[in-house]
Amino acid sequence: MTLSVCTKPFARAHRFVPAVLAVVLVGCQTVQPTETTGSLGATAAPRAEADWRRAVEAWGERYRAEPGNQDGAINYAQALRGNGQRSQAVAVLEQASIHNPKHMGLLGAYGRALADVGNYKQALEVLNRAHTPDQPDWRILSVQGAALDQMGRHEEAQRYYATALKIVPDEPSVLSNLGLSYALSKDLVRAESTLRRAAAQSRDARVRQNLALVVGLQGRFAEAEGIARADLPSDEAAANVAYLRRMLAQQNGWKEPDQAGKPSVRAQGS
Numbered sequence: 001m002t003l004s005v006c007t008k009p010f011a012r013a014h015r016f017v018p019a020v021l022a023v024v025l026v027g028c029q030t031v032q033p034t035e036t037t038g039s040l041g042a043t044a045a046p047r048a049e050a051d052w053r054r055a056v057e058a059w060g061e062r063y064r065a066e067p068g069n070q071d072g073a074i075n076y077a078q079a080l081r082g083n084g085q086r087s088q089a090v091a092v093l094e095q096a097s098i099h100n101p102k103h104m105g106l107l108g109a110y111g112r113a114l115a116d117v118g119n120y121k122q123a124l125e126v127l128n129r130a131h132t133p134d135q136p137d138w139r140i141l142s143v144q145g146a147a148l149d150q151m152g153r154h155e156e157a158q159r160y161y162a163t164a165l166k167i168v169p170d171e172p173s174v175l176s177n178l179g180l181s182y183a184l185s186k187d188l189v190r191a192e193s194t195l196r197r198a199a200a201q202s203r204d205a206r207v208r209q210n211l212a213l214v215v216g217l218q219g220r221f222a223e224a225e226g227i228a229r230a231d232l233p234s235d236e237a238a239a240n241v242a243y244l245r246r247m248l249a250q251q252n253g254w255k256e257p258d259q260a261g262k263p264s265v266r267a268q269g270s
Helices: 010-019 049-065 070-082 086-099 104-116 120-127 138-150 154-167 172-184 188-201 205-217 221-228 234-250
Strands: none
Touching: 049 070, 070 086, 070 104, 086 104, 104 120, 104 138, 120 138, 138 154, 138 172, 154 172, 172 188, 172 205, 188 205, 205 221, 205 234, 221 234
C-alpha cells in the first residue's frame, strides 16, 4: 500500500487530524490505485471520476469475458478501487488468486486491496507470498510496513521501510511512510527529519503536507502554515493549522511544547 505517498493531504486535515495520525497511512503512500508499481500489478490509469467509471465498464467487460486472465483481473480491480468500489475489487482479486495462486503481481494487487479495506492481517499473509526473500520488492515492503503501522506495530513496520530503503535509497514514498511511522510512534523529531528528506526528493504535495502536519504536532504552527502554503491557498493553510491547534489543545494524548521549547508528547492513558 502508497503506504507511494499514501496519505491524505494535510489540506484535508478535518478528515483525519482528530485521530492524531491514526489513519494517515494506507491508501496513502503505497496503495494509491493510480500508481505504476510493477510487481504490485498496477498500471497507469486515469484519475478523473468519469474516466474511472469508463475504466470499470471497459475492464469489467474483459474480466467477465475471460475471468481467469490475471492481467484483466488486476486492471479491473484497479479501476474498481479508483471508482471507490474497494470491497468489489477485493472479491475480484480473491477469485483471480484462487485460479492463479503463484502469480506474484496478482498477489501484490490482492494484498494492497485487502489493506485498502482494512484487512491488514490477511493483507500481510498475502503480501508475504507476493515476493521472495532473495528477490524482495521494495514497493511491497513499503505496503507491508504501512499495514503493520495500521496495526500499531510501528517498530516492525520501520524495519520493513529500512529494508526497502536499502534497495531504493532516498525513495520519497518510502521515506514519507517511514516519517509517518515515526510520528505514529510519537518520535516527532525523527519524523520531521525523515519527512524533510522525503520532501527534498519529491514534488508530491502530500509529502510536504505530511511534513507540515508533523511540524504542527510539535507546536510550531507558524512554520507548519508556511510549509502548507507552498501547495495551498493561504486561507486553507491557515484554517488547517488552526484546526490542528484546536485539536491538539483538546487531545489527552498530545501536549503543547514545554517551556524549554521541546515537544512534550505522552501516550494516551499514561
